Every structure is written in C-alpha cells, then in structure tokens.
Amino acid sequence: MRRAKRARPAPRVRAVQYLRMSTPQQPHSLEHQAAAIAVHAQRRAYDIIRSYEDAAVSGVGAKRRPAFAELLATVLGGQADFEAILVYDVSRWGRFQDPDEAAHYEFLCSQEGVRIEYCAEAFGSAGSASDVLMKALKRAMAAEFSRDLGEKVRSAQRRYAAQGYWLYGEPGYGLTRQIVGADGAPGRVLARGERNADRQLRTILVPGPAEEVDVVRRMFRLCGKEGLSAGAIATRLNQEAIASPSGGRWSGERVRHILRNPKYMGDLHSQRRTTPLGGARRATSESAWIVAPGAGPALVPRTLFDAVQAALRVERAPDDEALLAALRPIAQVHGAVSEPQLKALGVPHHRSYRRRFGSLRAAFALIGQAPPKHFPKRRLSEEALLCGLARLFLRERDLSPRLIDADPNIPSTDHYHRRFGSLAKAYAQIGFVRISTVDAQSAVGQARVRARELQIRVWADRPFASSGGDCRPNSGSQAIDFL
Structure with a gap:
C-alpha cells in the first residue's frame, strides 16, 4: 500500500x-x-x-x-x-x-x-x-x-500662563523654579535641569541664589542710575571675575538680554514664540502675547526697570559714523574679524553692521580694512558662480559665509545674495544641504552625505570652469554685463 x-x-x-x-x-x-x-x-x-x-x-x-x-x-x-x-x-x-x-x-x-x-x-x-x-x-x-490634542495643550498652557505659572525650561540668571500645589502650597525648589514630573503640581518662579540676585540688581543700578552701557557693565563684571550664566565671560549682549527682560520686575511674558505642529518655531505678534503682571518675583522695582529701558533705547541708536568709529580700533589690532569675534571682543551693536551696511565686510571696507574682491567688470554667469561654490565645498568639505568670503576665486556672499536671493537658494541649486554630525552617523544620514557629494561633483566638473580651479567664465562661457 x-x-x-x-x-x-x-x-x-x-x-x-x-x-x-x-x-x-x-x-x-x-x-x-x-x-x-x-x-x-x-x-x-x-x-x-x-x-x-x-x-x-x-x-x-x-x-x-x-x-x-x-x-x-x-x-x-x-x-x-x-x-x-x-x-x-x-x-x-x-x-x-x-x-x-x-x-x-x-x-x-x-x-x-x-x-x-x-x-x-x-x-x-x-x-x-x-x-x-x-x-x-x-x-x-x-x-x-x-x-486636536495640540490645540487642547496650547489652550491649557495659555490658561496656566495667564495665571502666572512657569511652563518652560530654565528661568534664567538670578531666578529659580519652585513647585506649588493646586492650593498654592509651596513645595520644594527644583534644581537646575530638573523637571516637574507630577501633572497635579504647578511651577512658579522664585528668587535664585543670593549672589546671582545681587548681580542682577547691580546691573540695573549701573545702567539706570550710573548710565553705564551694557558693554561697560560686562567689562566690569569680567574684571571682577564674576562668571556668566554659562560659567564663561559676560558680553554686552548677555547683559542687555537681562536688562530688557520684564520678568526681573515680576511681569511674565509668554507665547512670544510658537511652534506649529510639525513646523518651525516662529515669533508671534505682540497682540498674541500673554502677560501676567506681578506673577514672578520682582528683583528690581518697576521705576528702575523703566529707567533702564529708556537708557537702552538711547544706546540702541548709534549713527553710521559711531559704528565705524567703534570698528577702527578693532581693525588696527585684530584686522578684519568676523561677527562672532566682534561679539567676543565686547563690541556693542555687533549685529548692526550687517543691517546698516549690508555686511560686516562692507563696513570694514569703509574704513579701508577689507577691500572688496577684484573681479572683471563683466560679471560671472550663474553657472560659474554655482561651479565656484561646488569646488569650494570639495576643497573645504563645507560651505559658509566665512569660507565664501575668504575664497579669492569667487565673489563675496553679498554677490550671491543679489544674484540668487539668498545663499540658501544658491546652495539648493548645487544640492548642498547641511547635515549635522549626529545625523551623518545614521544609515540615512550617510546615504544623504554620499548623495550630496555626488550631486555637488556634477557641478564642480562642469566644462565652463577653467582647469586652474578659478570658476570665472572662460572664452566659451556666457557672461552677463553688470546691471
């Protein structure tokens, strides 16, 4: 069978x-x-x-x-x-x-x-x-x-902010956070970096370490009563070896940030920035802010705070000549420096040079320190400009305004802004996207790094660039007259 x-x-x-x-x-x-x-x-x-x-x-x-x-x-x-x-x-x-x-x-x-x-x-x-x-x-x-959940959370946050509770991260220099119960009974003070894990409890601001509170009050006195600028206050604090919130040196910008913040007179301003669901963080209009007057500890009286704001408004409005005058001693000692270096040197209004003169490079040029790059009167084609960016990337493995301005073979960042609208748009045309070190360690990040380099190499190998690495148009490439 x-x-x-x-x-x-x-x-x-x-x-x-x-x-x-x-x-x-x-x-x-x-x-x-x-x-x-x-x-x-x-x-x-x-x-x-x-x-x-x-x-x-x-x-x-x-x-x-x-x-x-x-x-x-x-x-x-x-x-x-x-x-x-x-x-x-x-x-x-x-x-x-x-x-x-x-x-x-x-x-x-x-x-x-x-x-x-x-x-x-x-x-x-x-x-x-x-x-x-x-x-x-x-x-x-x-x-x-x-x-729907995001809107409910935002609504609850707005309600709690209007009641004077602190909803965010570290409160800043001179302040700290304390837990309170639903009935307002005070609890323990949170250490730096610690979070409130109990949803039934709320968080309020209270005065921080006594030495930090004294420094904050002293800043306001020096500015509002003695007339010192934020930069001068930072210099004095550094001379006395008083550490900044990060443990380093004070800068005029850090001092100014404290002097302008209304939380030091007890008013808490919330919802000044918002992050749409899945979107990028952006500023909100002043009418959308939530203000809780007197909800925080008043480290300085309101009258002194108002006097400091008046002094800062005067400090914020130097004319062109005053800005250039502040730049001349820097140029004599250090030459043409970058914006972060200006900030580190304690120069007030370091961002104003870009807004007022178009770029820091242009401001240095006005005092005879950084002449613009010399290029032919007939400007480069857009293809040649993009080729120059591609070759710069392959040499430096990165692109940035500093690298572009330092490269003698291509125009300055201002020129790219005028031709393409922004550096980001020029970067996009050659396929350059910034990939962080952390992202580049993942499998997806490594694939993106390889794809980015392949696309940029296509631009670097375009025939309209000369063999010497200078991406100025050769005899066979298109050139356009300056407008």
Missing part, C-alpha cells in the same frame, strides 16, 4: 516590527503593541527577525525618529532581509499632518518589495477601493487627533 505524500509546509515569511510611543507616560505601550503584532505574526506564519523602536517620540513627522529613519534606510538602500513591516495601527506608523506623507513612505517600501501590514486594522491585502478609502480616512483621523 502506497503512503500518501505529506504536504510541504508553506515557507515562513521574514518580517520586522516597528513600534512607537509618543510620551514616557505610556510605559507599557510598546509591550502591548508587540504582543498584538506577535499574535498577527503567528496567524500569518511570519518570523519577526528584528524590532525597530521609537520610544517617547512624536509621530507628527519623520524627523527625530531614529528607528524609523534606520528602517527606511535599510529598505531604500536595498539591504532589507525581510518581506514585511508589521505595525500595530496607522497612527503608530505616524500621525503625519499631511496624510500623503504616510502614504509616500509606504509606497517607497512597496517599490522595494516590502509591504506594510497594520495588525490592528481590518485592511485586506488586495488593496480594494474600500480598503484604500478606509486607510486614507484613518491617516486623516490620526493627523486630526494630533491637531
């Missing part, structure tokens, strides 16, 4: 799981996600070979999600040794404010032969019209949840 042949078991599918939780207040979230994914994997005969986890990371964007970036780099780099990515639900993949962004990352993975499976969702694998519509709806709902 012939034995029946045994059916061969279906090959198991190699998969990875992606887990994400938004805040540390969800200590078991990753564990619950992994348990649900394990059940899904067992039913589908999947072997989970690896786990990618982003703990306490917002899902509104792809930035600052190292595990998500590593996962994408593995897939898009052709290094995926798995066929599926298992995610608990649509919101764990991300609460992207543009739902198309979530679909975009999913599409990129599918192009590389890796599918995304949401274990707690009822989506089928056939991609029917109803599944596509439901997935798009879920993505929009995930984004809306973040927007």
Whole structure:
C-alpha cells in the first residue's frame, strides 16, 4: 500500500516590527503593541527577525525618529532581509499632518518589495477601493487627533500662563523654579535641569541664589542710575571675575538680554514664540502675547526697570559714523574679524553692521580694512558662480559665509545674495544641504552625505570652469554685463 505524500509546509515569511510611543507616560505601550503584532505574526506564519523602536517620540513627522529613519534606510538602500513591516495601527506608523506623507513612505517600501501590514486594522491585502478609502480616512483621523490634542495643550498652557505659572525650561540668571500645589502650597525648589514630573503640581518662579540676585540688581543700578552701557557693565563684571550664566565671560549682549527682560520686575511674558505642529518655531505678534503682571518675583522695582529701558533705547541708536568709529580700533589690532569675534571682543551693536551696511565686510571696507574682491567688470554667469561654490565645498568639505568670503576665486556672499536671493537658494541649486554630525552617523544620514557629494561633483566638473580651479567664465562661457 502506497503512503500518501505529506504536504510541504508553506515557507515562513521574514518580517520586522516597528513600534512607537509618543510620551514616557505610556510605559507599557510598546509591550502591548508587540504582543498584538506577535499574535498577527503567528496567524500569518511570519518570523519577526528584528524590532525597530521609537520610544517617547512624536509621530507628527519623520524627523527625530531614529528607528524609523534606520528602517527606511535599510529598505531604500536595498539591504532589507525581510518581506514585511508589521505595525500595530496607522497612527503608530505616524500621525503625519499631511496624510500623503504616510502614504509616500509606504509606497517607497512597496517599490522595494516590502509591504506594510497594520495588525490592528481590518485592511485586506488586495488593496480594494474600500480598503484604500478606509486607510486614507484613518491617516486623516490620526493627523486630526494630533491637531486636536495640540490645540487642547496650547489652550491649557495659555490658561496656566495667564495665571502666572512657569511652563518652560530654565528661568534664567538670578531666578529659580519652585513647585506649588493646586492650593498654592509651596513645595520644594527644583534644581537646575530638573523637571516637574507630577501633572497635579504647578511651577512658579522664585528668587535664585543670593549672589546671582545681587548681580542682577547691580546691573540695573549701573545702567539706570550710573548710565553705564551694557558693554561697560560686562567689562566690569569680567574684571571682577564674576562668571556668566554659562560659567564663561559676560558680553554686552548677555547683559542687555537681562536688562530688557520684564520678568526681573515680576511681569511674565509668554507665547512670544510658537511652534506649529510639525513646523518651525516662529515669533508671534505682540497682540498674541500673554502677560501676567506681578506673577514672578520682582528683583528690581518697576521705576528702575523703566529707567533702564529708556537708557537702552538711547544706546540702541548709534549713527553710521559711531559704528565705524567703534570698528577702527578693532581693525588696527585684530584686522578684519568676523561677527562672532566682534561679539567676543565686547563690541556693542555687533549685529548692526550687517543691517546698516549690508555686511560686516562692507563696513570694514569703509574704513579701508577689507577691500572688496577684484573681479572683471563683466560679471560671472550663474553657472560659474554655482561651479565656484561646488569646488569650494570639495576643497573645504563645507560651505559658509566665512569660507565664501575668504575664497579669492569667487565673489563675496553679498554677490550671491543679489544674484540668487539668498545663499540658501544658491546652495539648493548645487544640492548642498547641511547635515549635522549626529545625523551623518545614521544609515540615512550617510546615504544623504554620499548623495550630496555626488550631486555637488556634477557641478564642480562642469566644462565652463577653467582647469586652474578659478570658476570665472572662460572664452566659451556666457557672461552677463553688470546691471
């Protein structure tokens, strides 16, 4: 009697799981996600070979999600040794404010032969019209949840700020933070860098170390009663070896920042800057500020604070000749220096030179210290200017205004501003983006570094540049007359 042949078991599918939780207040979230994914994997005969986890990371964007970036780099780099990515639900993949962004990352993975499976969702694998519509709806709902939650948090923060509570990080020199109960009962003082982890408690400002309070009061007296400028006050503090908040030397800007801040007379100003969900931080209009008069400790009386503001308004308005006069002794000793060096030397209004004269280089030129670069009267084509940036990058491995101004083969940064509108726009045309050292250590960052160099090399090798490295147009290149 012939034995029946045994059916061969279906090959198991190699998969990875992606887990994400938004805040540390969800200590078991990753564990619950992994348990649900394990059940899904067992039913589908999947072997989970690896786990990618982003703990306490917002899902509104792809930035600052190292595990998500590593996962994408593995897939898009052709290094995926798995066929599926298992995610608990649509919101764990991300609460992207543009739902198309979530679909975009999913599409990129599918192009590389890796599918995304949401274990707690009822989506089928056939991609029917109803599944596509439901997935798009879920993505929009995930984004809306973040927007709604963000608005509730902002509303609560505005209410607490109006009541005089401190909602932010370090309070600044001369002040410290103290915990208070809901009934106003004072608690312990928070150490520098410590956070209030109890949501039932609030934080207020109280006077800081006595020596810092004395320095703050002395600054206001020196400016409001003795008429010293912020730079002169910084010089005196440095001569007396009084350390700044960072432990280093005082500068006029640091002193001015303290003298202008109304919290030292007890008024707390909040919501002066805002960060839209998934966006960049920006300043708000004065009408949107929240002011809590007298909510903080008044280290100086209001009359003295007002006198200091009047003195600072006079100090802020030097004429052109006064600015150039302050620059001449610097140039005699140090030559043409950069803006950070001016700041370190204690020169007041170091930012005013750029606003008043277009650039610090132009201001030095007016006192005969930094003549502009000599270039032919017929200006360079835009292609030649971009070629010069590309070759400068390949030599220096970076681009910055300082490097551009120091390179004798290309015009100054002012010229690039006039031709392209900004340095950023010129950088974008050659493919230069700044990649931080931390980002460059990740797989995605390394891929971006390689792609950036390849694109910039294309510009550096353009035939309209001469072989000597000078990107001025040769006889075969286009030149445009100066306007």
